[in-house]
Amino acid sequence: MKISELSDRSGLTVQTIKFYLREGLMPKGAATGATRAEYGDGHLERLRLIRAMREVGDLPVFAIKRIIAAADEPEVGLHELLGTVQYALGPHVDAPADDPQWRAARADVDALIAELGWRVTADAPARDLLAQTFVALRKLGFPVVLTELRPYIEAAMSLGEHEAGGLSTDEPRTRAIHRTLVTTVLYEQVLLALHRLAREHESARRLG
Amino acid sequence: MKISELSDRSGLTVQTIKFYLREGLMPKGAATGATRAEYGDGHLERLRLIRAMREVGDLPVFAIKRIIAAADEPEVGLHELLGTVQYALGPHVDAPADDPQWRAARADVDALIAELGWRVTADAPARDLLAQTFVALRKLGFPVVLTELRPYIEAAMSLGEHEAGGLSTDEPRTRAIHRTLVTTVLYEQVLLALHRLAREHESARRLG
Numbered sequence: 001m002k003i004s005e006l007s008d009r010s011g012l013t014v015q016t017i018k019f020y021l022r023e024g025l026m027p028k029g030a031a032t033g034a035t036r037a038e039y040g041d042g043h044l045e046r047l048r049l050i051r052a053m054r055e056v057g058d059l060p061v062f063a064i065k066r067i068i069a070a071a072d073e074p075e076v077g078l079h080e081l082l083g084t085v086q087y088a089l090g091p092h093v094d095a096p097a098d099d100p101q102w103r104a105a106r107a108d109v110d111a112l113i114a115e116l117g118w119r120v121t122a123d124a125p126a127r128d129l130l131a132q133t134f135v136a137l138r139k140l141g142f143p144v145v146l147t148e149l150r151p152y153i154e155a156a157m158s159l160g161e162h163e164a165g166g167l168s169t170d171e172p173r174t175r176a177i178h179r180t181l182v183t184t185v186l187y188e189q190v191l192l193a194l195h196r197l198a199r200e201h202e203s204a205r206r207l208g
Numbered sequence: 209m210k211i212s213e214l215s216d217r218s219g220l221t222v223q224t225i226k227f228y229l230r231e232g233l234m235p236k237g238a239a240t241g242a243t244r245a246e247y248g249d250g251h252l253e254r255l256r257l258i259r260a261m262r263e264v265g266d267l268p269v270f271a272i273k274r275i276i277a278a279a280d281e282p283e284v285g286l287h288e289l290l291g292t293v294q295y296a297l298g299p300h301v302d303a304p305a306d307d308p309q310w311r312a313a314r315a316d317v318d319a320l321i322a323e324l325g326w327r328v329t330a331d332a333p334a335r336d337l338l339a340q341t342f343v344a345l346r347k348l349g350f351p352v353v354l355t356e357l358r359p360y361i362e363a364a365m366s367l368g369e370h371e372a373g374g375l376s377t378d379e380p381r382t383r384a385i386h387r388t389l390v391t392t393v394l395y396e397q398v399l400l401a402l403h404r405l406a407r408e409h410e411s412a413r414r415l416g
Binding site: 052056077078079082083086113116118119120124125126127130132133136137140142149152153154155157158159160161162163164169179182183184186187188189190191192193194196197198199200201202203204205206207208 | 350364
């Protein structure tokens with residue numbers, strides 16, 4: 001297909017597509033003339049993925065570039081590739097490494113993960129996010145104890161298992177990235193919305 | 209205590225405390241002179257709650273005013289009071305009521321909640337949040353089906369039950385608001401962080 005059709009079908013302007021080509025986010029089309037090229041379904045799929053990364057994941061171009069480079073490198077395994085996607089999604093906490101309260105919270109997070117036996121890298125952004133929340137809870141006088149955390153840990157584990165059930169090295173890498181993006185961003189939003197609704201229902205049942 | 213001590217102990221400036229007094233967010237102190245007043249522990253507790261609503265919940269003053277008014281009105285039951293807090297926290301989705309895709313998604317959400325038998329008001333903000341997510345999933349070609357939603361519904365129900373277990377009409381209303389705020393905002397952040405960590409662990413277990 002021509003670039004104009006690629007634009008129609010991806011919902012991106014020709015200008016945007018040319019920018020992505022210049023940035024190396026997708027391979028050039030097959031030249032059919034001095035200024036014309038032919039594009040295939042692979043290009044369309046790539047553009048839809050880039051669009052989802054921008055619109056759903058709110059990812060900057062440099063992060064998209066890193067993910068695309070990993071996707072195009074067969075040496076990078078699926079676990080590492082999907083980790084690149086998840087880490088790019090953040091949230092990136094500005095860790096106040098000098099603050100003793102923060103350091104204590106981060107040590108608690110690391111101890112908790114070790115106790116759970118979870119295989120998570122030392123620089124997973126979610127460690128800092130959890131530490132930040134521990135600090136906030138303690139400042140408000142809410143102790144962070146395992147009995148309080150337990151139901152959340154169990155919910156997270158059961159969802160993590162469910163989502164990992166869909167992982168397969170047979171799945172095309174572009175599709176796997178797409179699904180990681182959607183599960184991480186959109187299903188977390190589904191979870192939050194359902195959590196709010198379930199809270200209201202339980203409150204109505206007990207007090208209403 | 210004097211207003212200067214109230215300022216020290218609440219971590220808010222005297223100027224901010226005077227602003228809250230003018231806005232009617234807390235009762236005036238007992239006058240001990242033309243320009244001096246004496247404040248009690250109730251004032252301090254109120255200021256800590258306002259501070260948490262601003263800092264943790266990111267709530268604007270008009271929303272805080274509505275919550276405080278409900279807290280101070282004994283006719284407002286605890287379920288309604290805590291609902292006021294949760295609804296104020298949003299997130300407030302700008303519902304594109306003319307969009308047929310949005311209308312279909314919102315109808316699906318309403319049908320789902322009815323099927324689950326959840327007692328949730330028709331204007332709960334989480335209904336719109338869920339509908340918005342359904343629209344985004346469909347646009348990306350991910351069908352929204354009950355088998356996919358089921359694990360998230362179960363996680364939400366089990367957390368909702370756990371959190372409601374702490375509800376009691378014996379608890380001071382200020383403390384109940386405080387706890388709702390913390391559970392809604394901070395424990396949702398705990399849940400997200402744990403979800404990311406559990407995903408990474410499960411991915412490592414299966415693919416790493």
